[in-house]
Amino acid sequence: MIHVFDTRHLGRRGIIAVTAAETNEGLVLFDAGPESTFDNVSAELRASGFATADVRHVFLSHIHFDHAGAAWRFAELGATIYVHPRGAPHLLDPEKLVNSARRIFGEDMERLWGRVAPVPHERLKILQDGDVVRLGTLEVRAIETPGHASHHHIYEWEENVFGGDVAGVRIGNGPPVPPFVPPELNVEWWRESIAKIRALQPRRLYLPHFGVVGAGVSEHLAALDERVARWSEWFRDQLRAGADEASLRGGFAELEQGELRGSGASEAEVLAYEQADPSYMAVAAAERYWRKYHPEEVGG
Numbered sequence: 001m002i003h004v005f006d007t008r009h010l011g012r013r014g015i016i017a018v019t020a021a022e023t024n025e026g027l028v029l030f031d032a033g034p035e036s037t038f039d040n041v042s043a044e045l046r047a048s049g050f051a052t053a054d055v056r057h058v059f060l061s062h063i064h065f066d067h068a069g070a071a072w073r074f075a076e077l078g079a080t081i082y083v084h085p086r087g088a089p090h091l092l093d094p095e096k097l098v099n100s101a102r103r104i105f106g107e108d109m110e111r112l113w114g115r116v117a118p119v120p121h122e123r124l125k126i127l128q129d130g131d132v133v134r135l136g137t138l139e140v141r142a143i144e145t146p147g148h149a150s151h152h153h154i155y156e157w158e159e160n161v162f163g164g165d166v167a168g169v170r171i172g173n174g175p176p177v178p179p180f181v182p183p184e185l186n187v188e189w190w191r192e193s194i195a196k197i198r199a200l201q202p203r204r205l206y207l208p209h210f211g212v213v214g215a216g217v218s219e220h221l222a223a224l225d226e227r228v229a230r231w232s233e234w235f236r237d238q239l240r241a242g243a244d245e246a247s248l249r250g251g252f253a254e255l256e257q258g259e260l261r262g263s264g265a266s267e268a269e270v271l272a273y274e275q276a277d278p279s280y281m282a283v284a285a286a287e288r289y290w291r292k293y294h295p296e297e298v299g300g
């Protein structure tokens with residue numbers, strides 16, 4: 001049995017999910033949500049008949065605060081935390097991560113993401129690409145899937161995939177969109193990662209933002225892949241033409257919101273997308289990507 005718990009981030013539903021699978025070795029979580037919503041997730045667990053300490057294993061897609069912020073709280077209660085090798089140092093010693101997040105979120109850090117503390121060494125397990133963890137009757141496979149972040153895993157079990165952020169943000173009636181965030185956006189890797197998910201042919205694709213794609217996983221992946229390519233090219237063309245930051249922000253927000261509305265998203269859903277994946281972050285992400293990997297394409 002699989003549950004999708006709503007973290008009710010900043011009091012809103014349908015923005016950040018925690019996915020849980022029941023096993024005969026306790027509850028397994030895929031992503032933990034931010035620390036600021038730990039109590040909400042505990043309440044959701046109780047409402048489904050579990051105690052917070054029933055969570056024995058937490059598989060992290062990546063270490064961004066909306067996915068991994070609460071990991072140390074579950075570790076404190078005895079859960080084992082699984083993470084990509086490049087994410088592990090930041091869980092053991094989060095100081096660098098906090099400092100770089102503070103540059104983005106400033107004084108809003110704590111309100112958005114809550115408290116940050118290290119995951120103890122003995123509670124952390126590093127998973128390499130292809131590693132399988134056997135938990136009773138459940139087998140969970142980690143698959144390295146960079147693009148959104150360089151240290152990103154998706155997890156496959158039975159006919160399910162937990163897709164993390166590389167599998168896109170899809171809210172309500174809206175379309176799948178790729179969350180471009182600094183500093184590790186890589187378009188080529190992202191598209192390879194989508195191809196890896198496609199090759200697994202999952203029946204259900206679980207998304208941290210938000211819920212589950214049941215019917216139409218392959219259409220979801222095709223639409224996502226198309227947007228990764230087209231949106232990154234939009235940024236390339238704008239940068240080549242010398243667009244400044246303000247016009248990139250305005251132009252991209254307009255492009256994204258136009259596509260969301262055009263695909264049937266309500267105004268409330270357009271706002272939910274913005275909360276799950278702020279459009280301004282794509283500007284710094286895309287700019288860094290093009291200047292680092294393809295400077296000749298954007299005029300140096």
Ligand SMILES: [Zn+2]
Pocket residue numbers: 062064148149165181
């Ligand atoms: Zn992320």
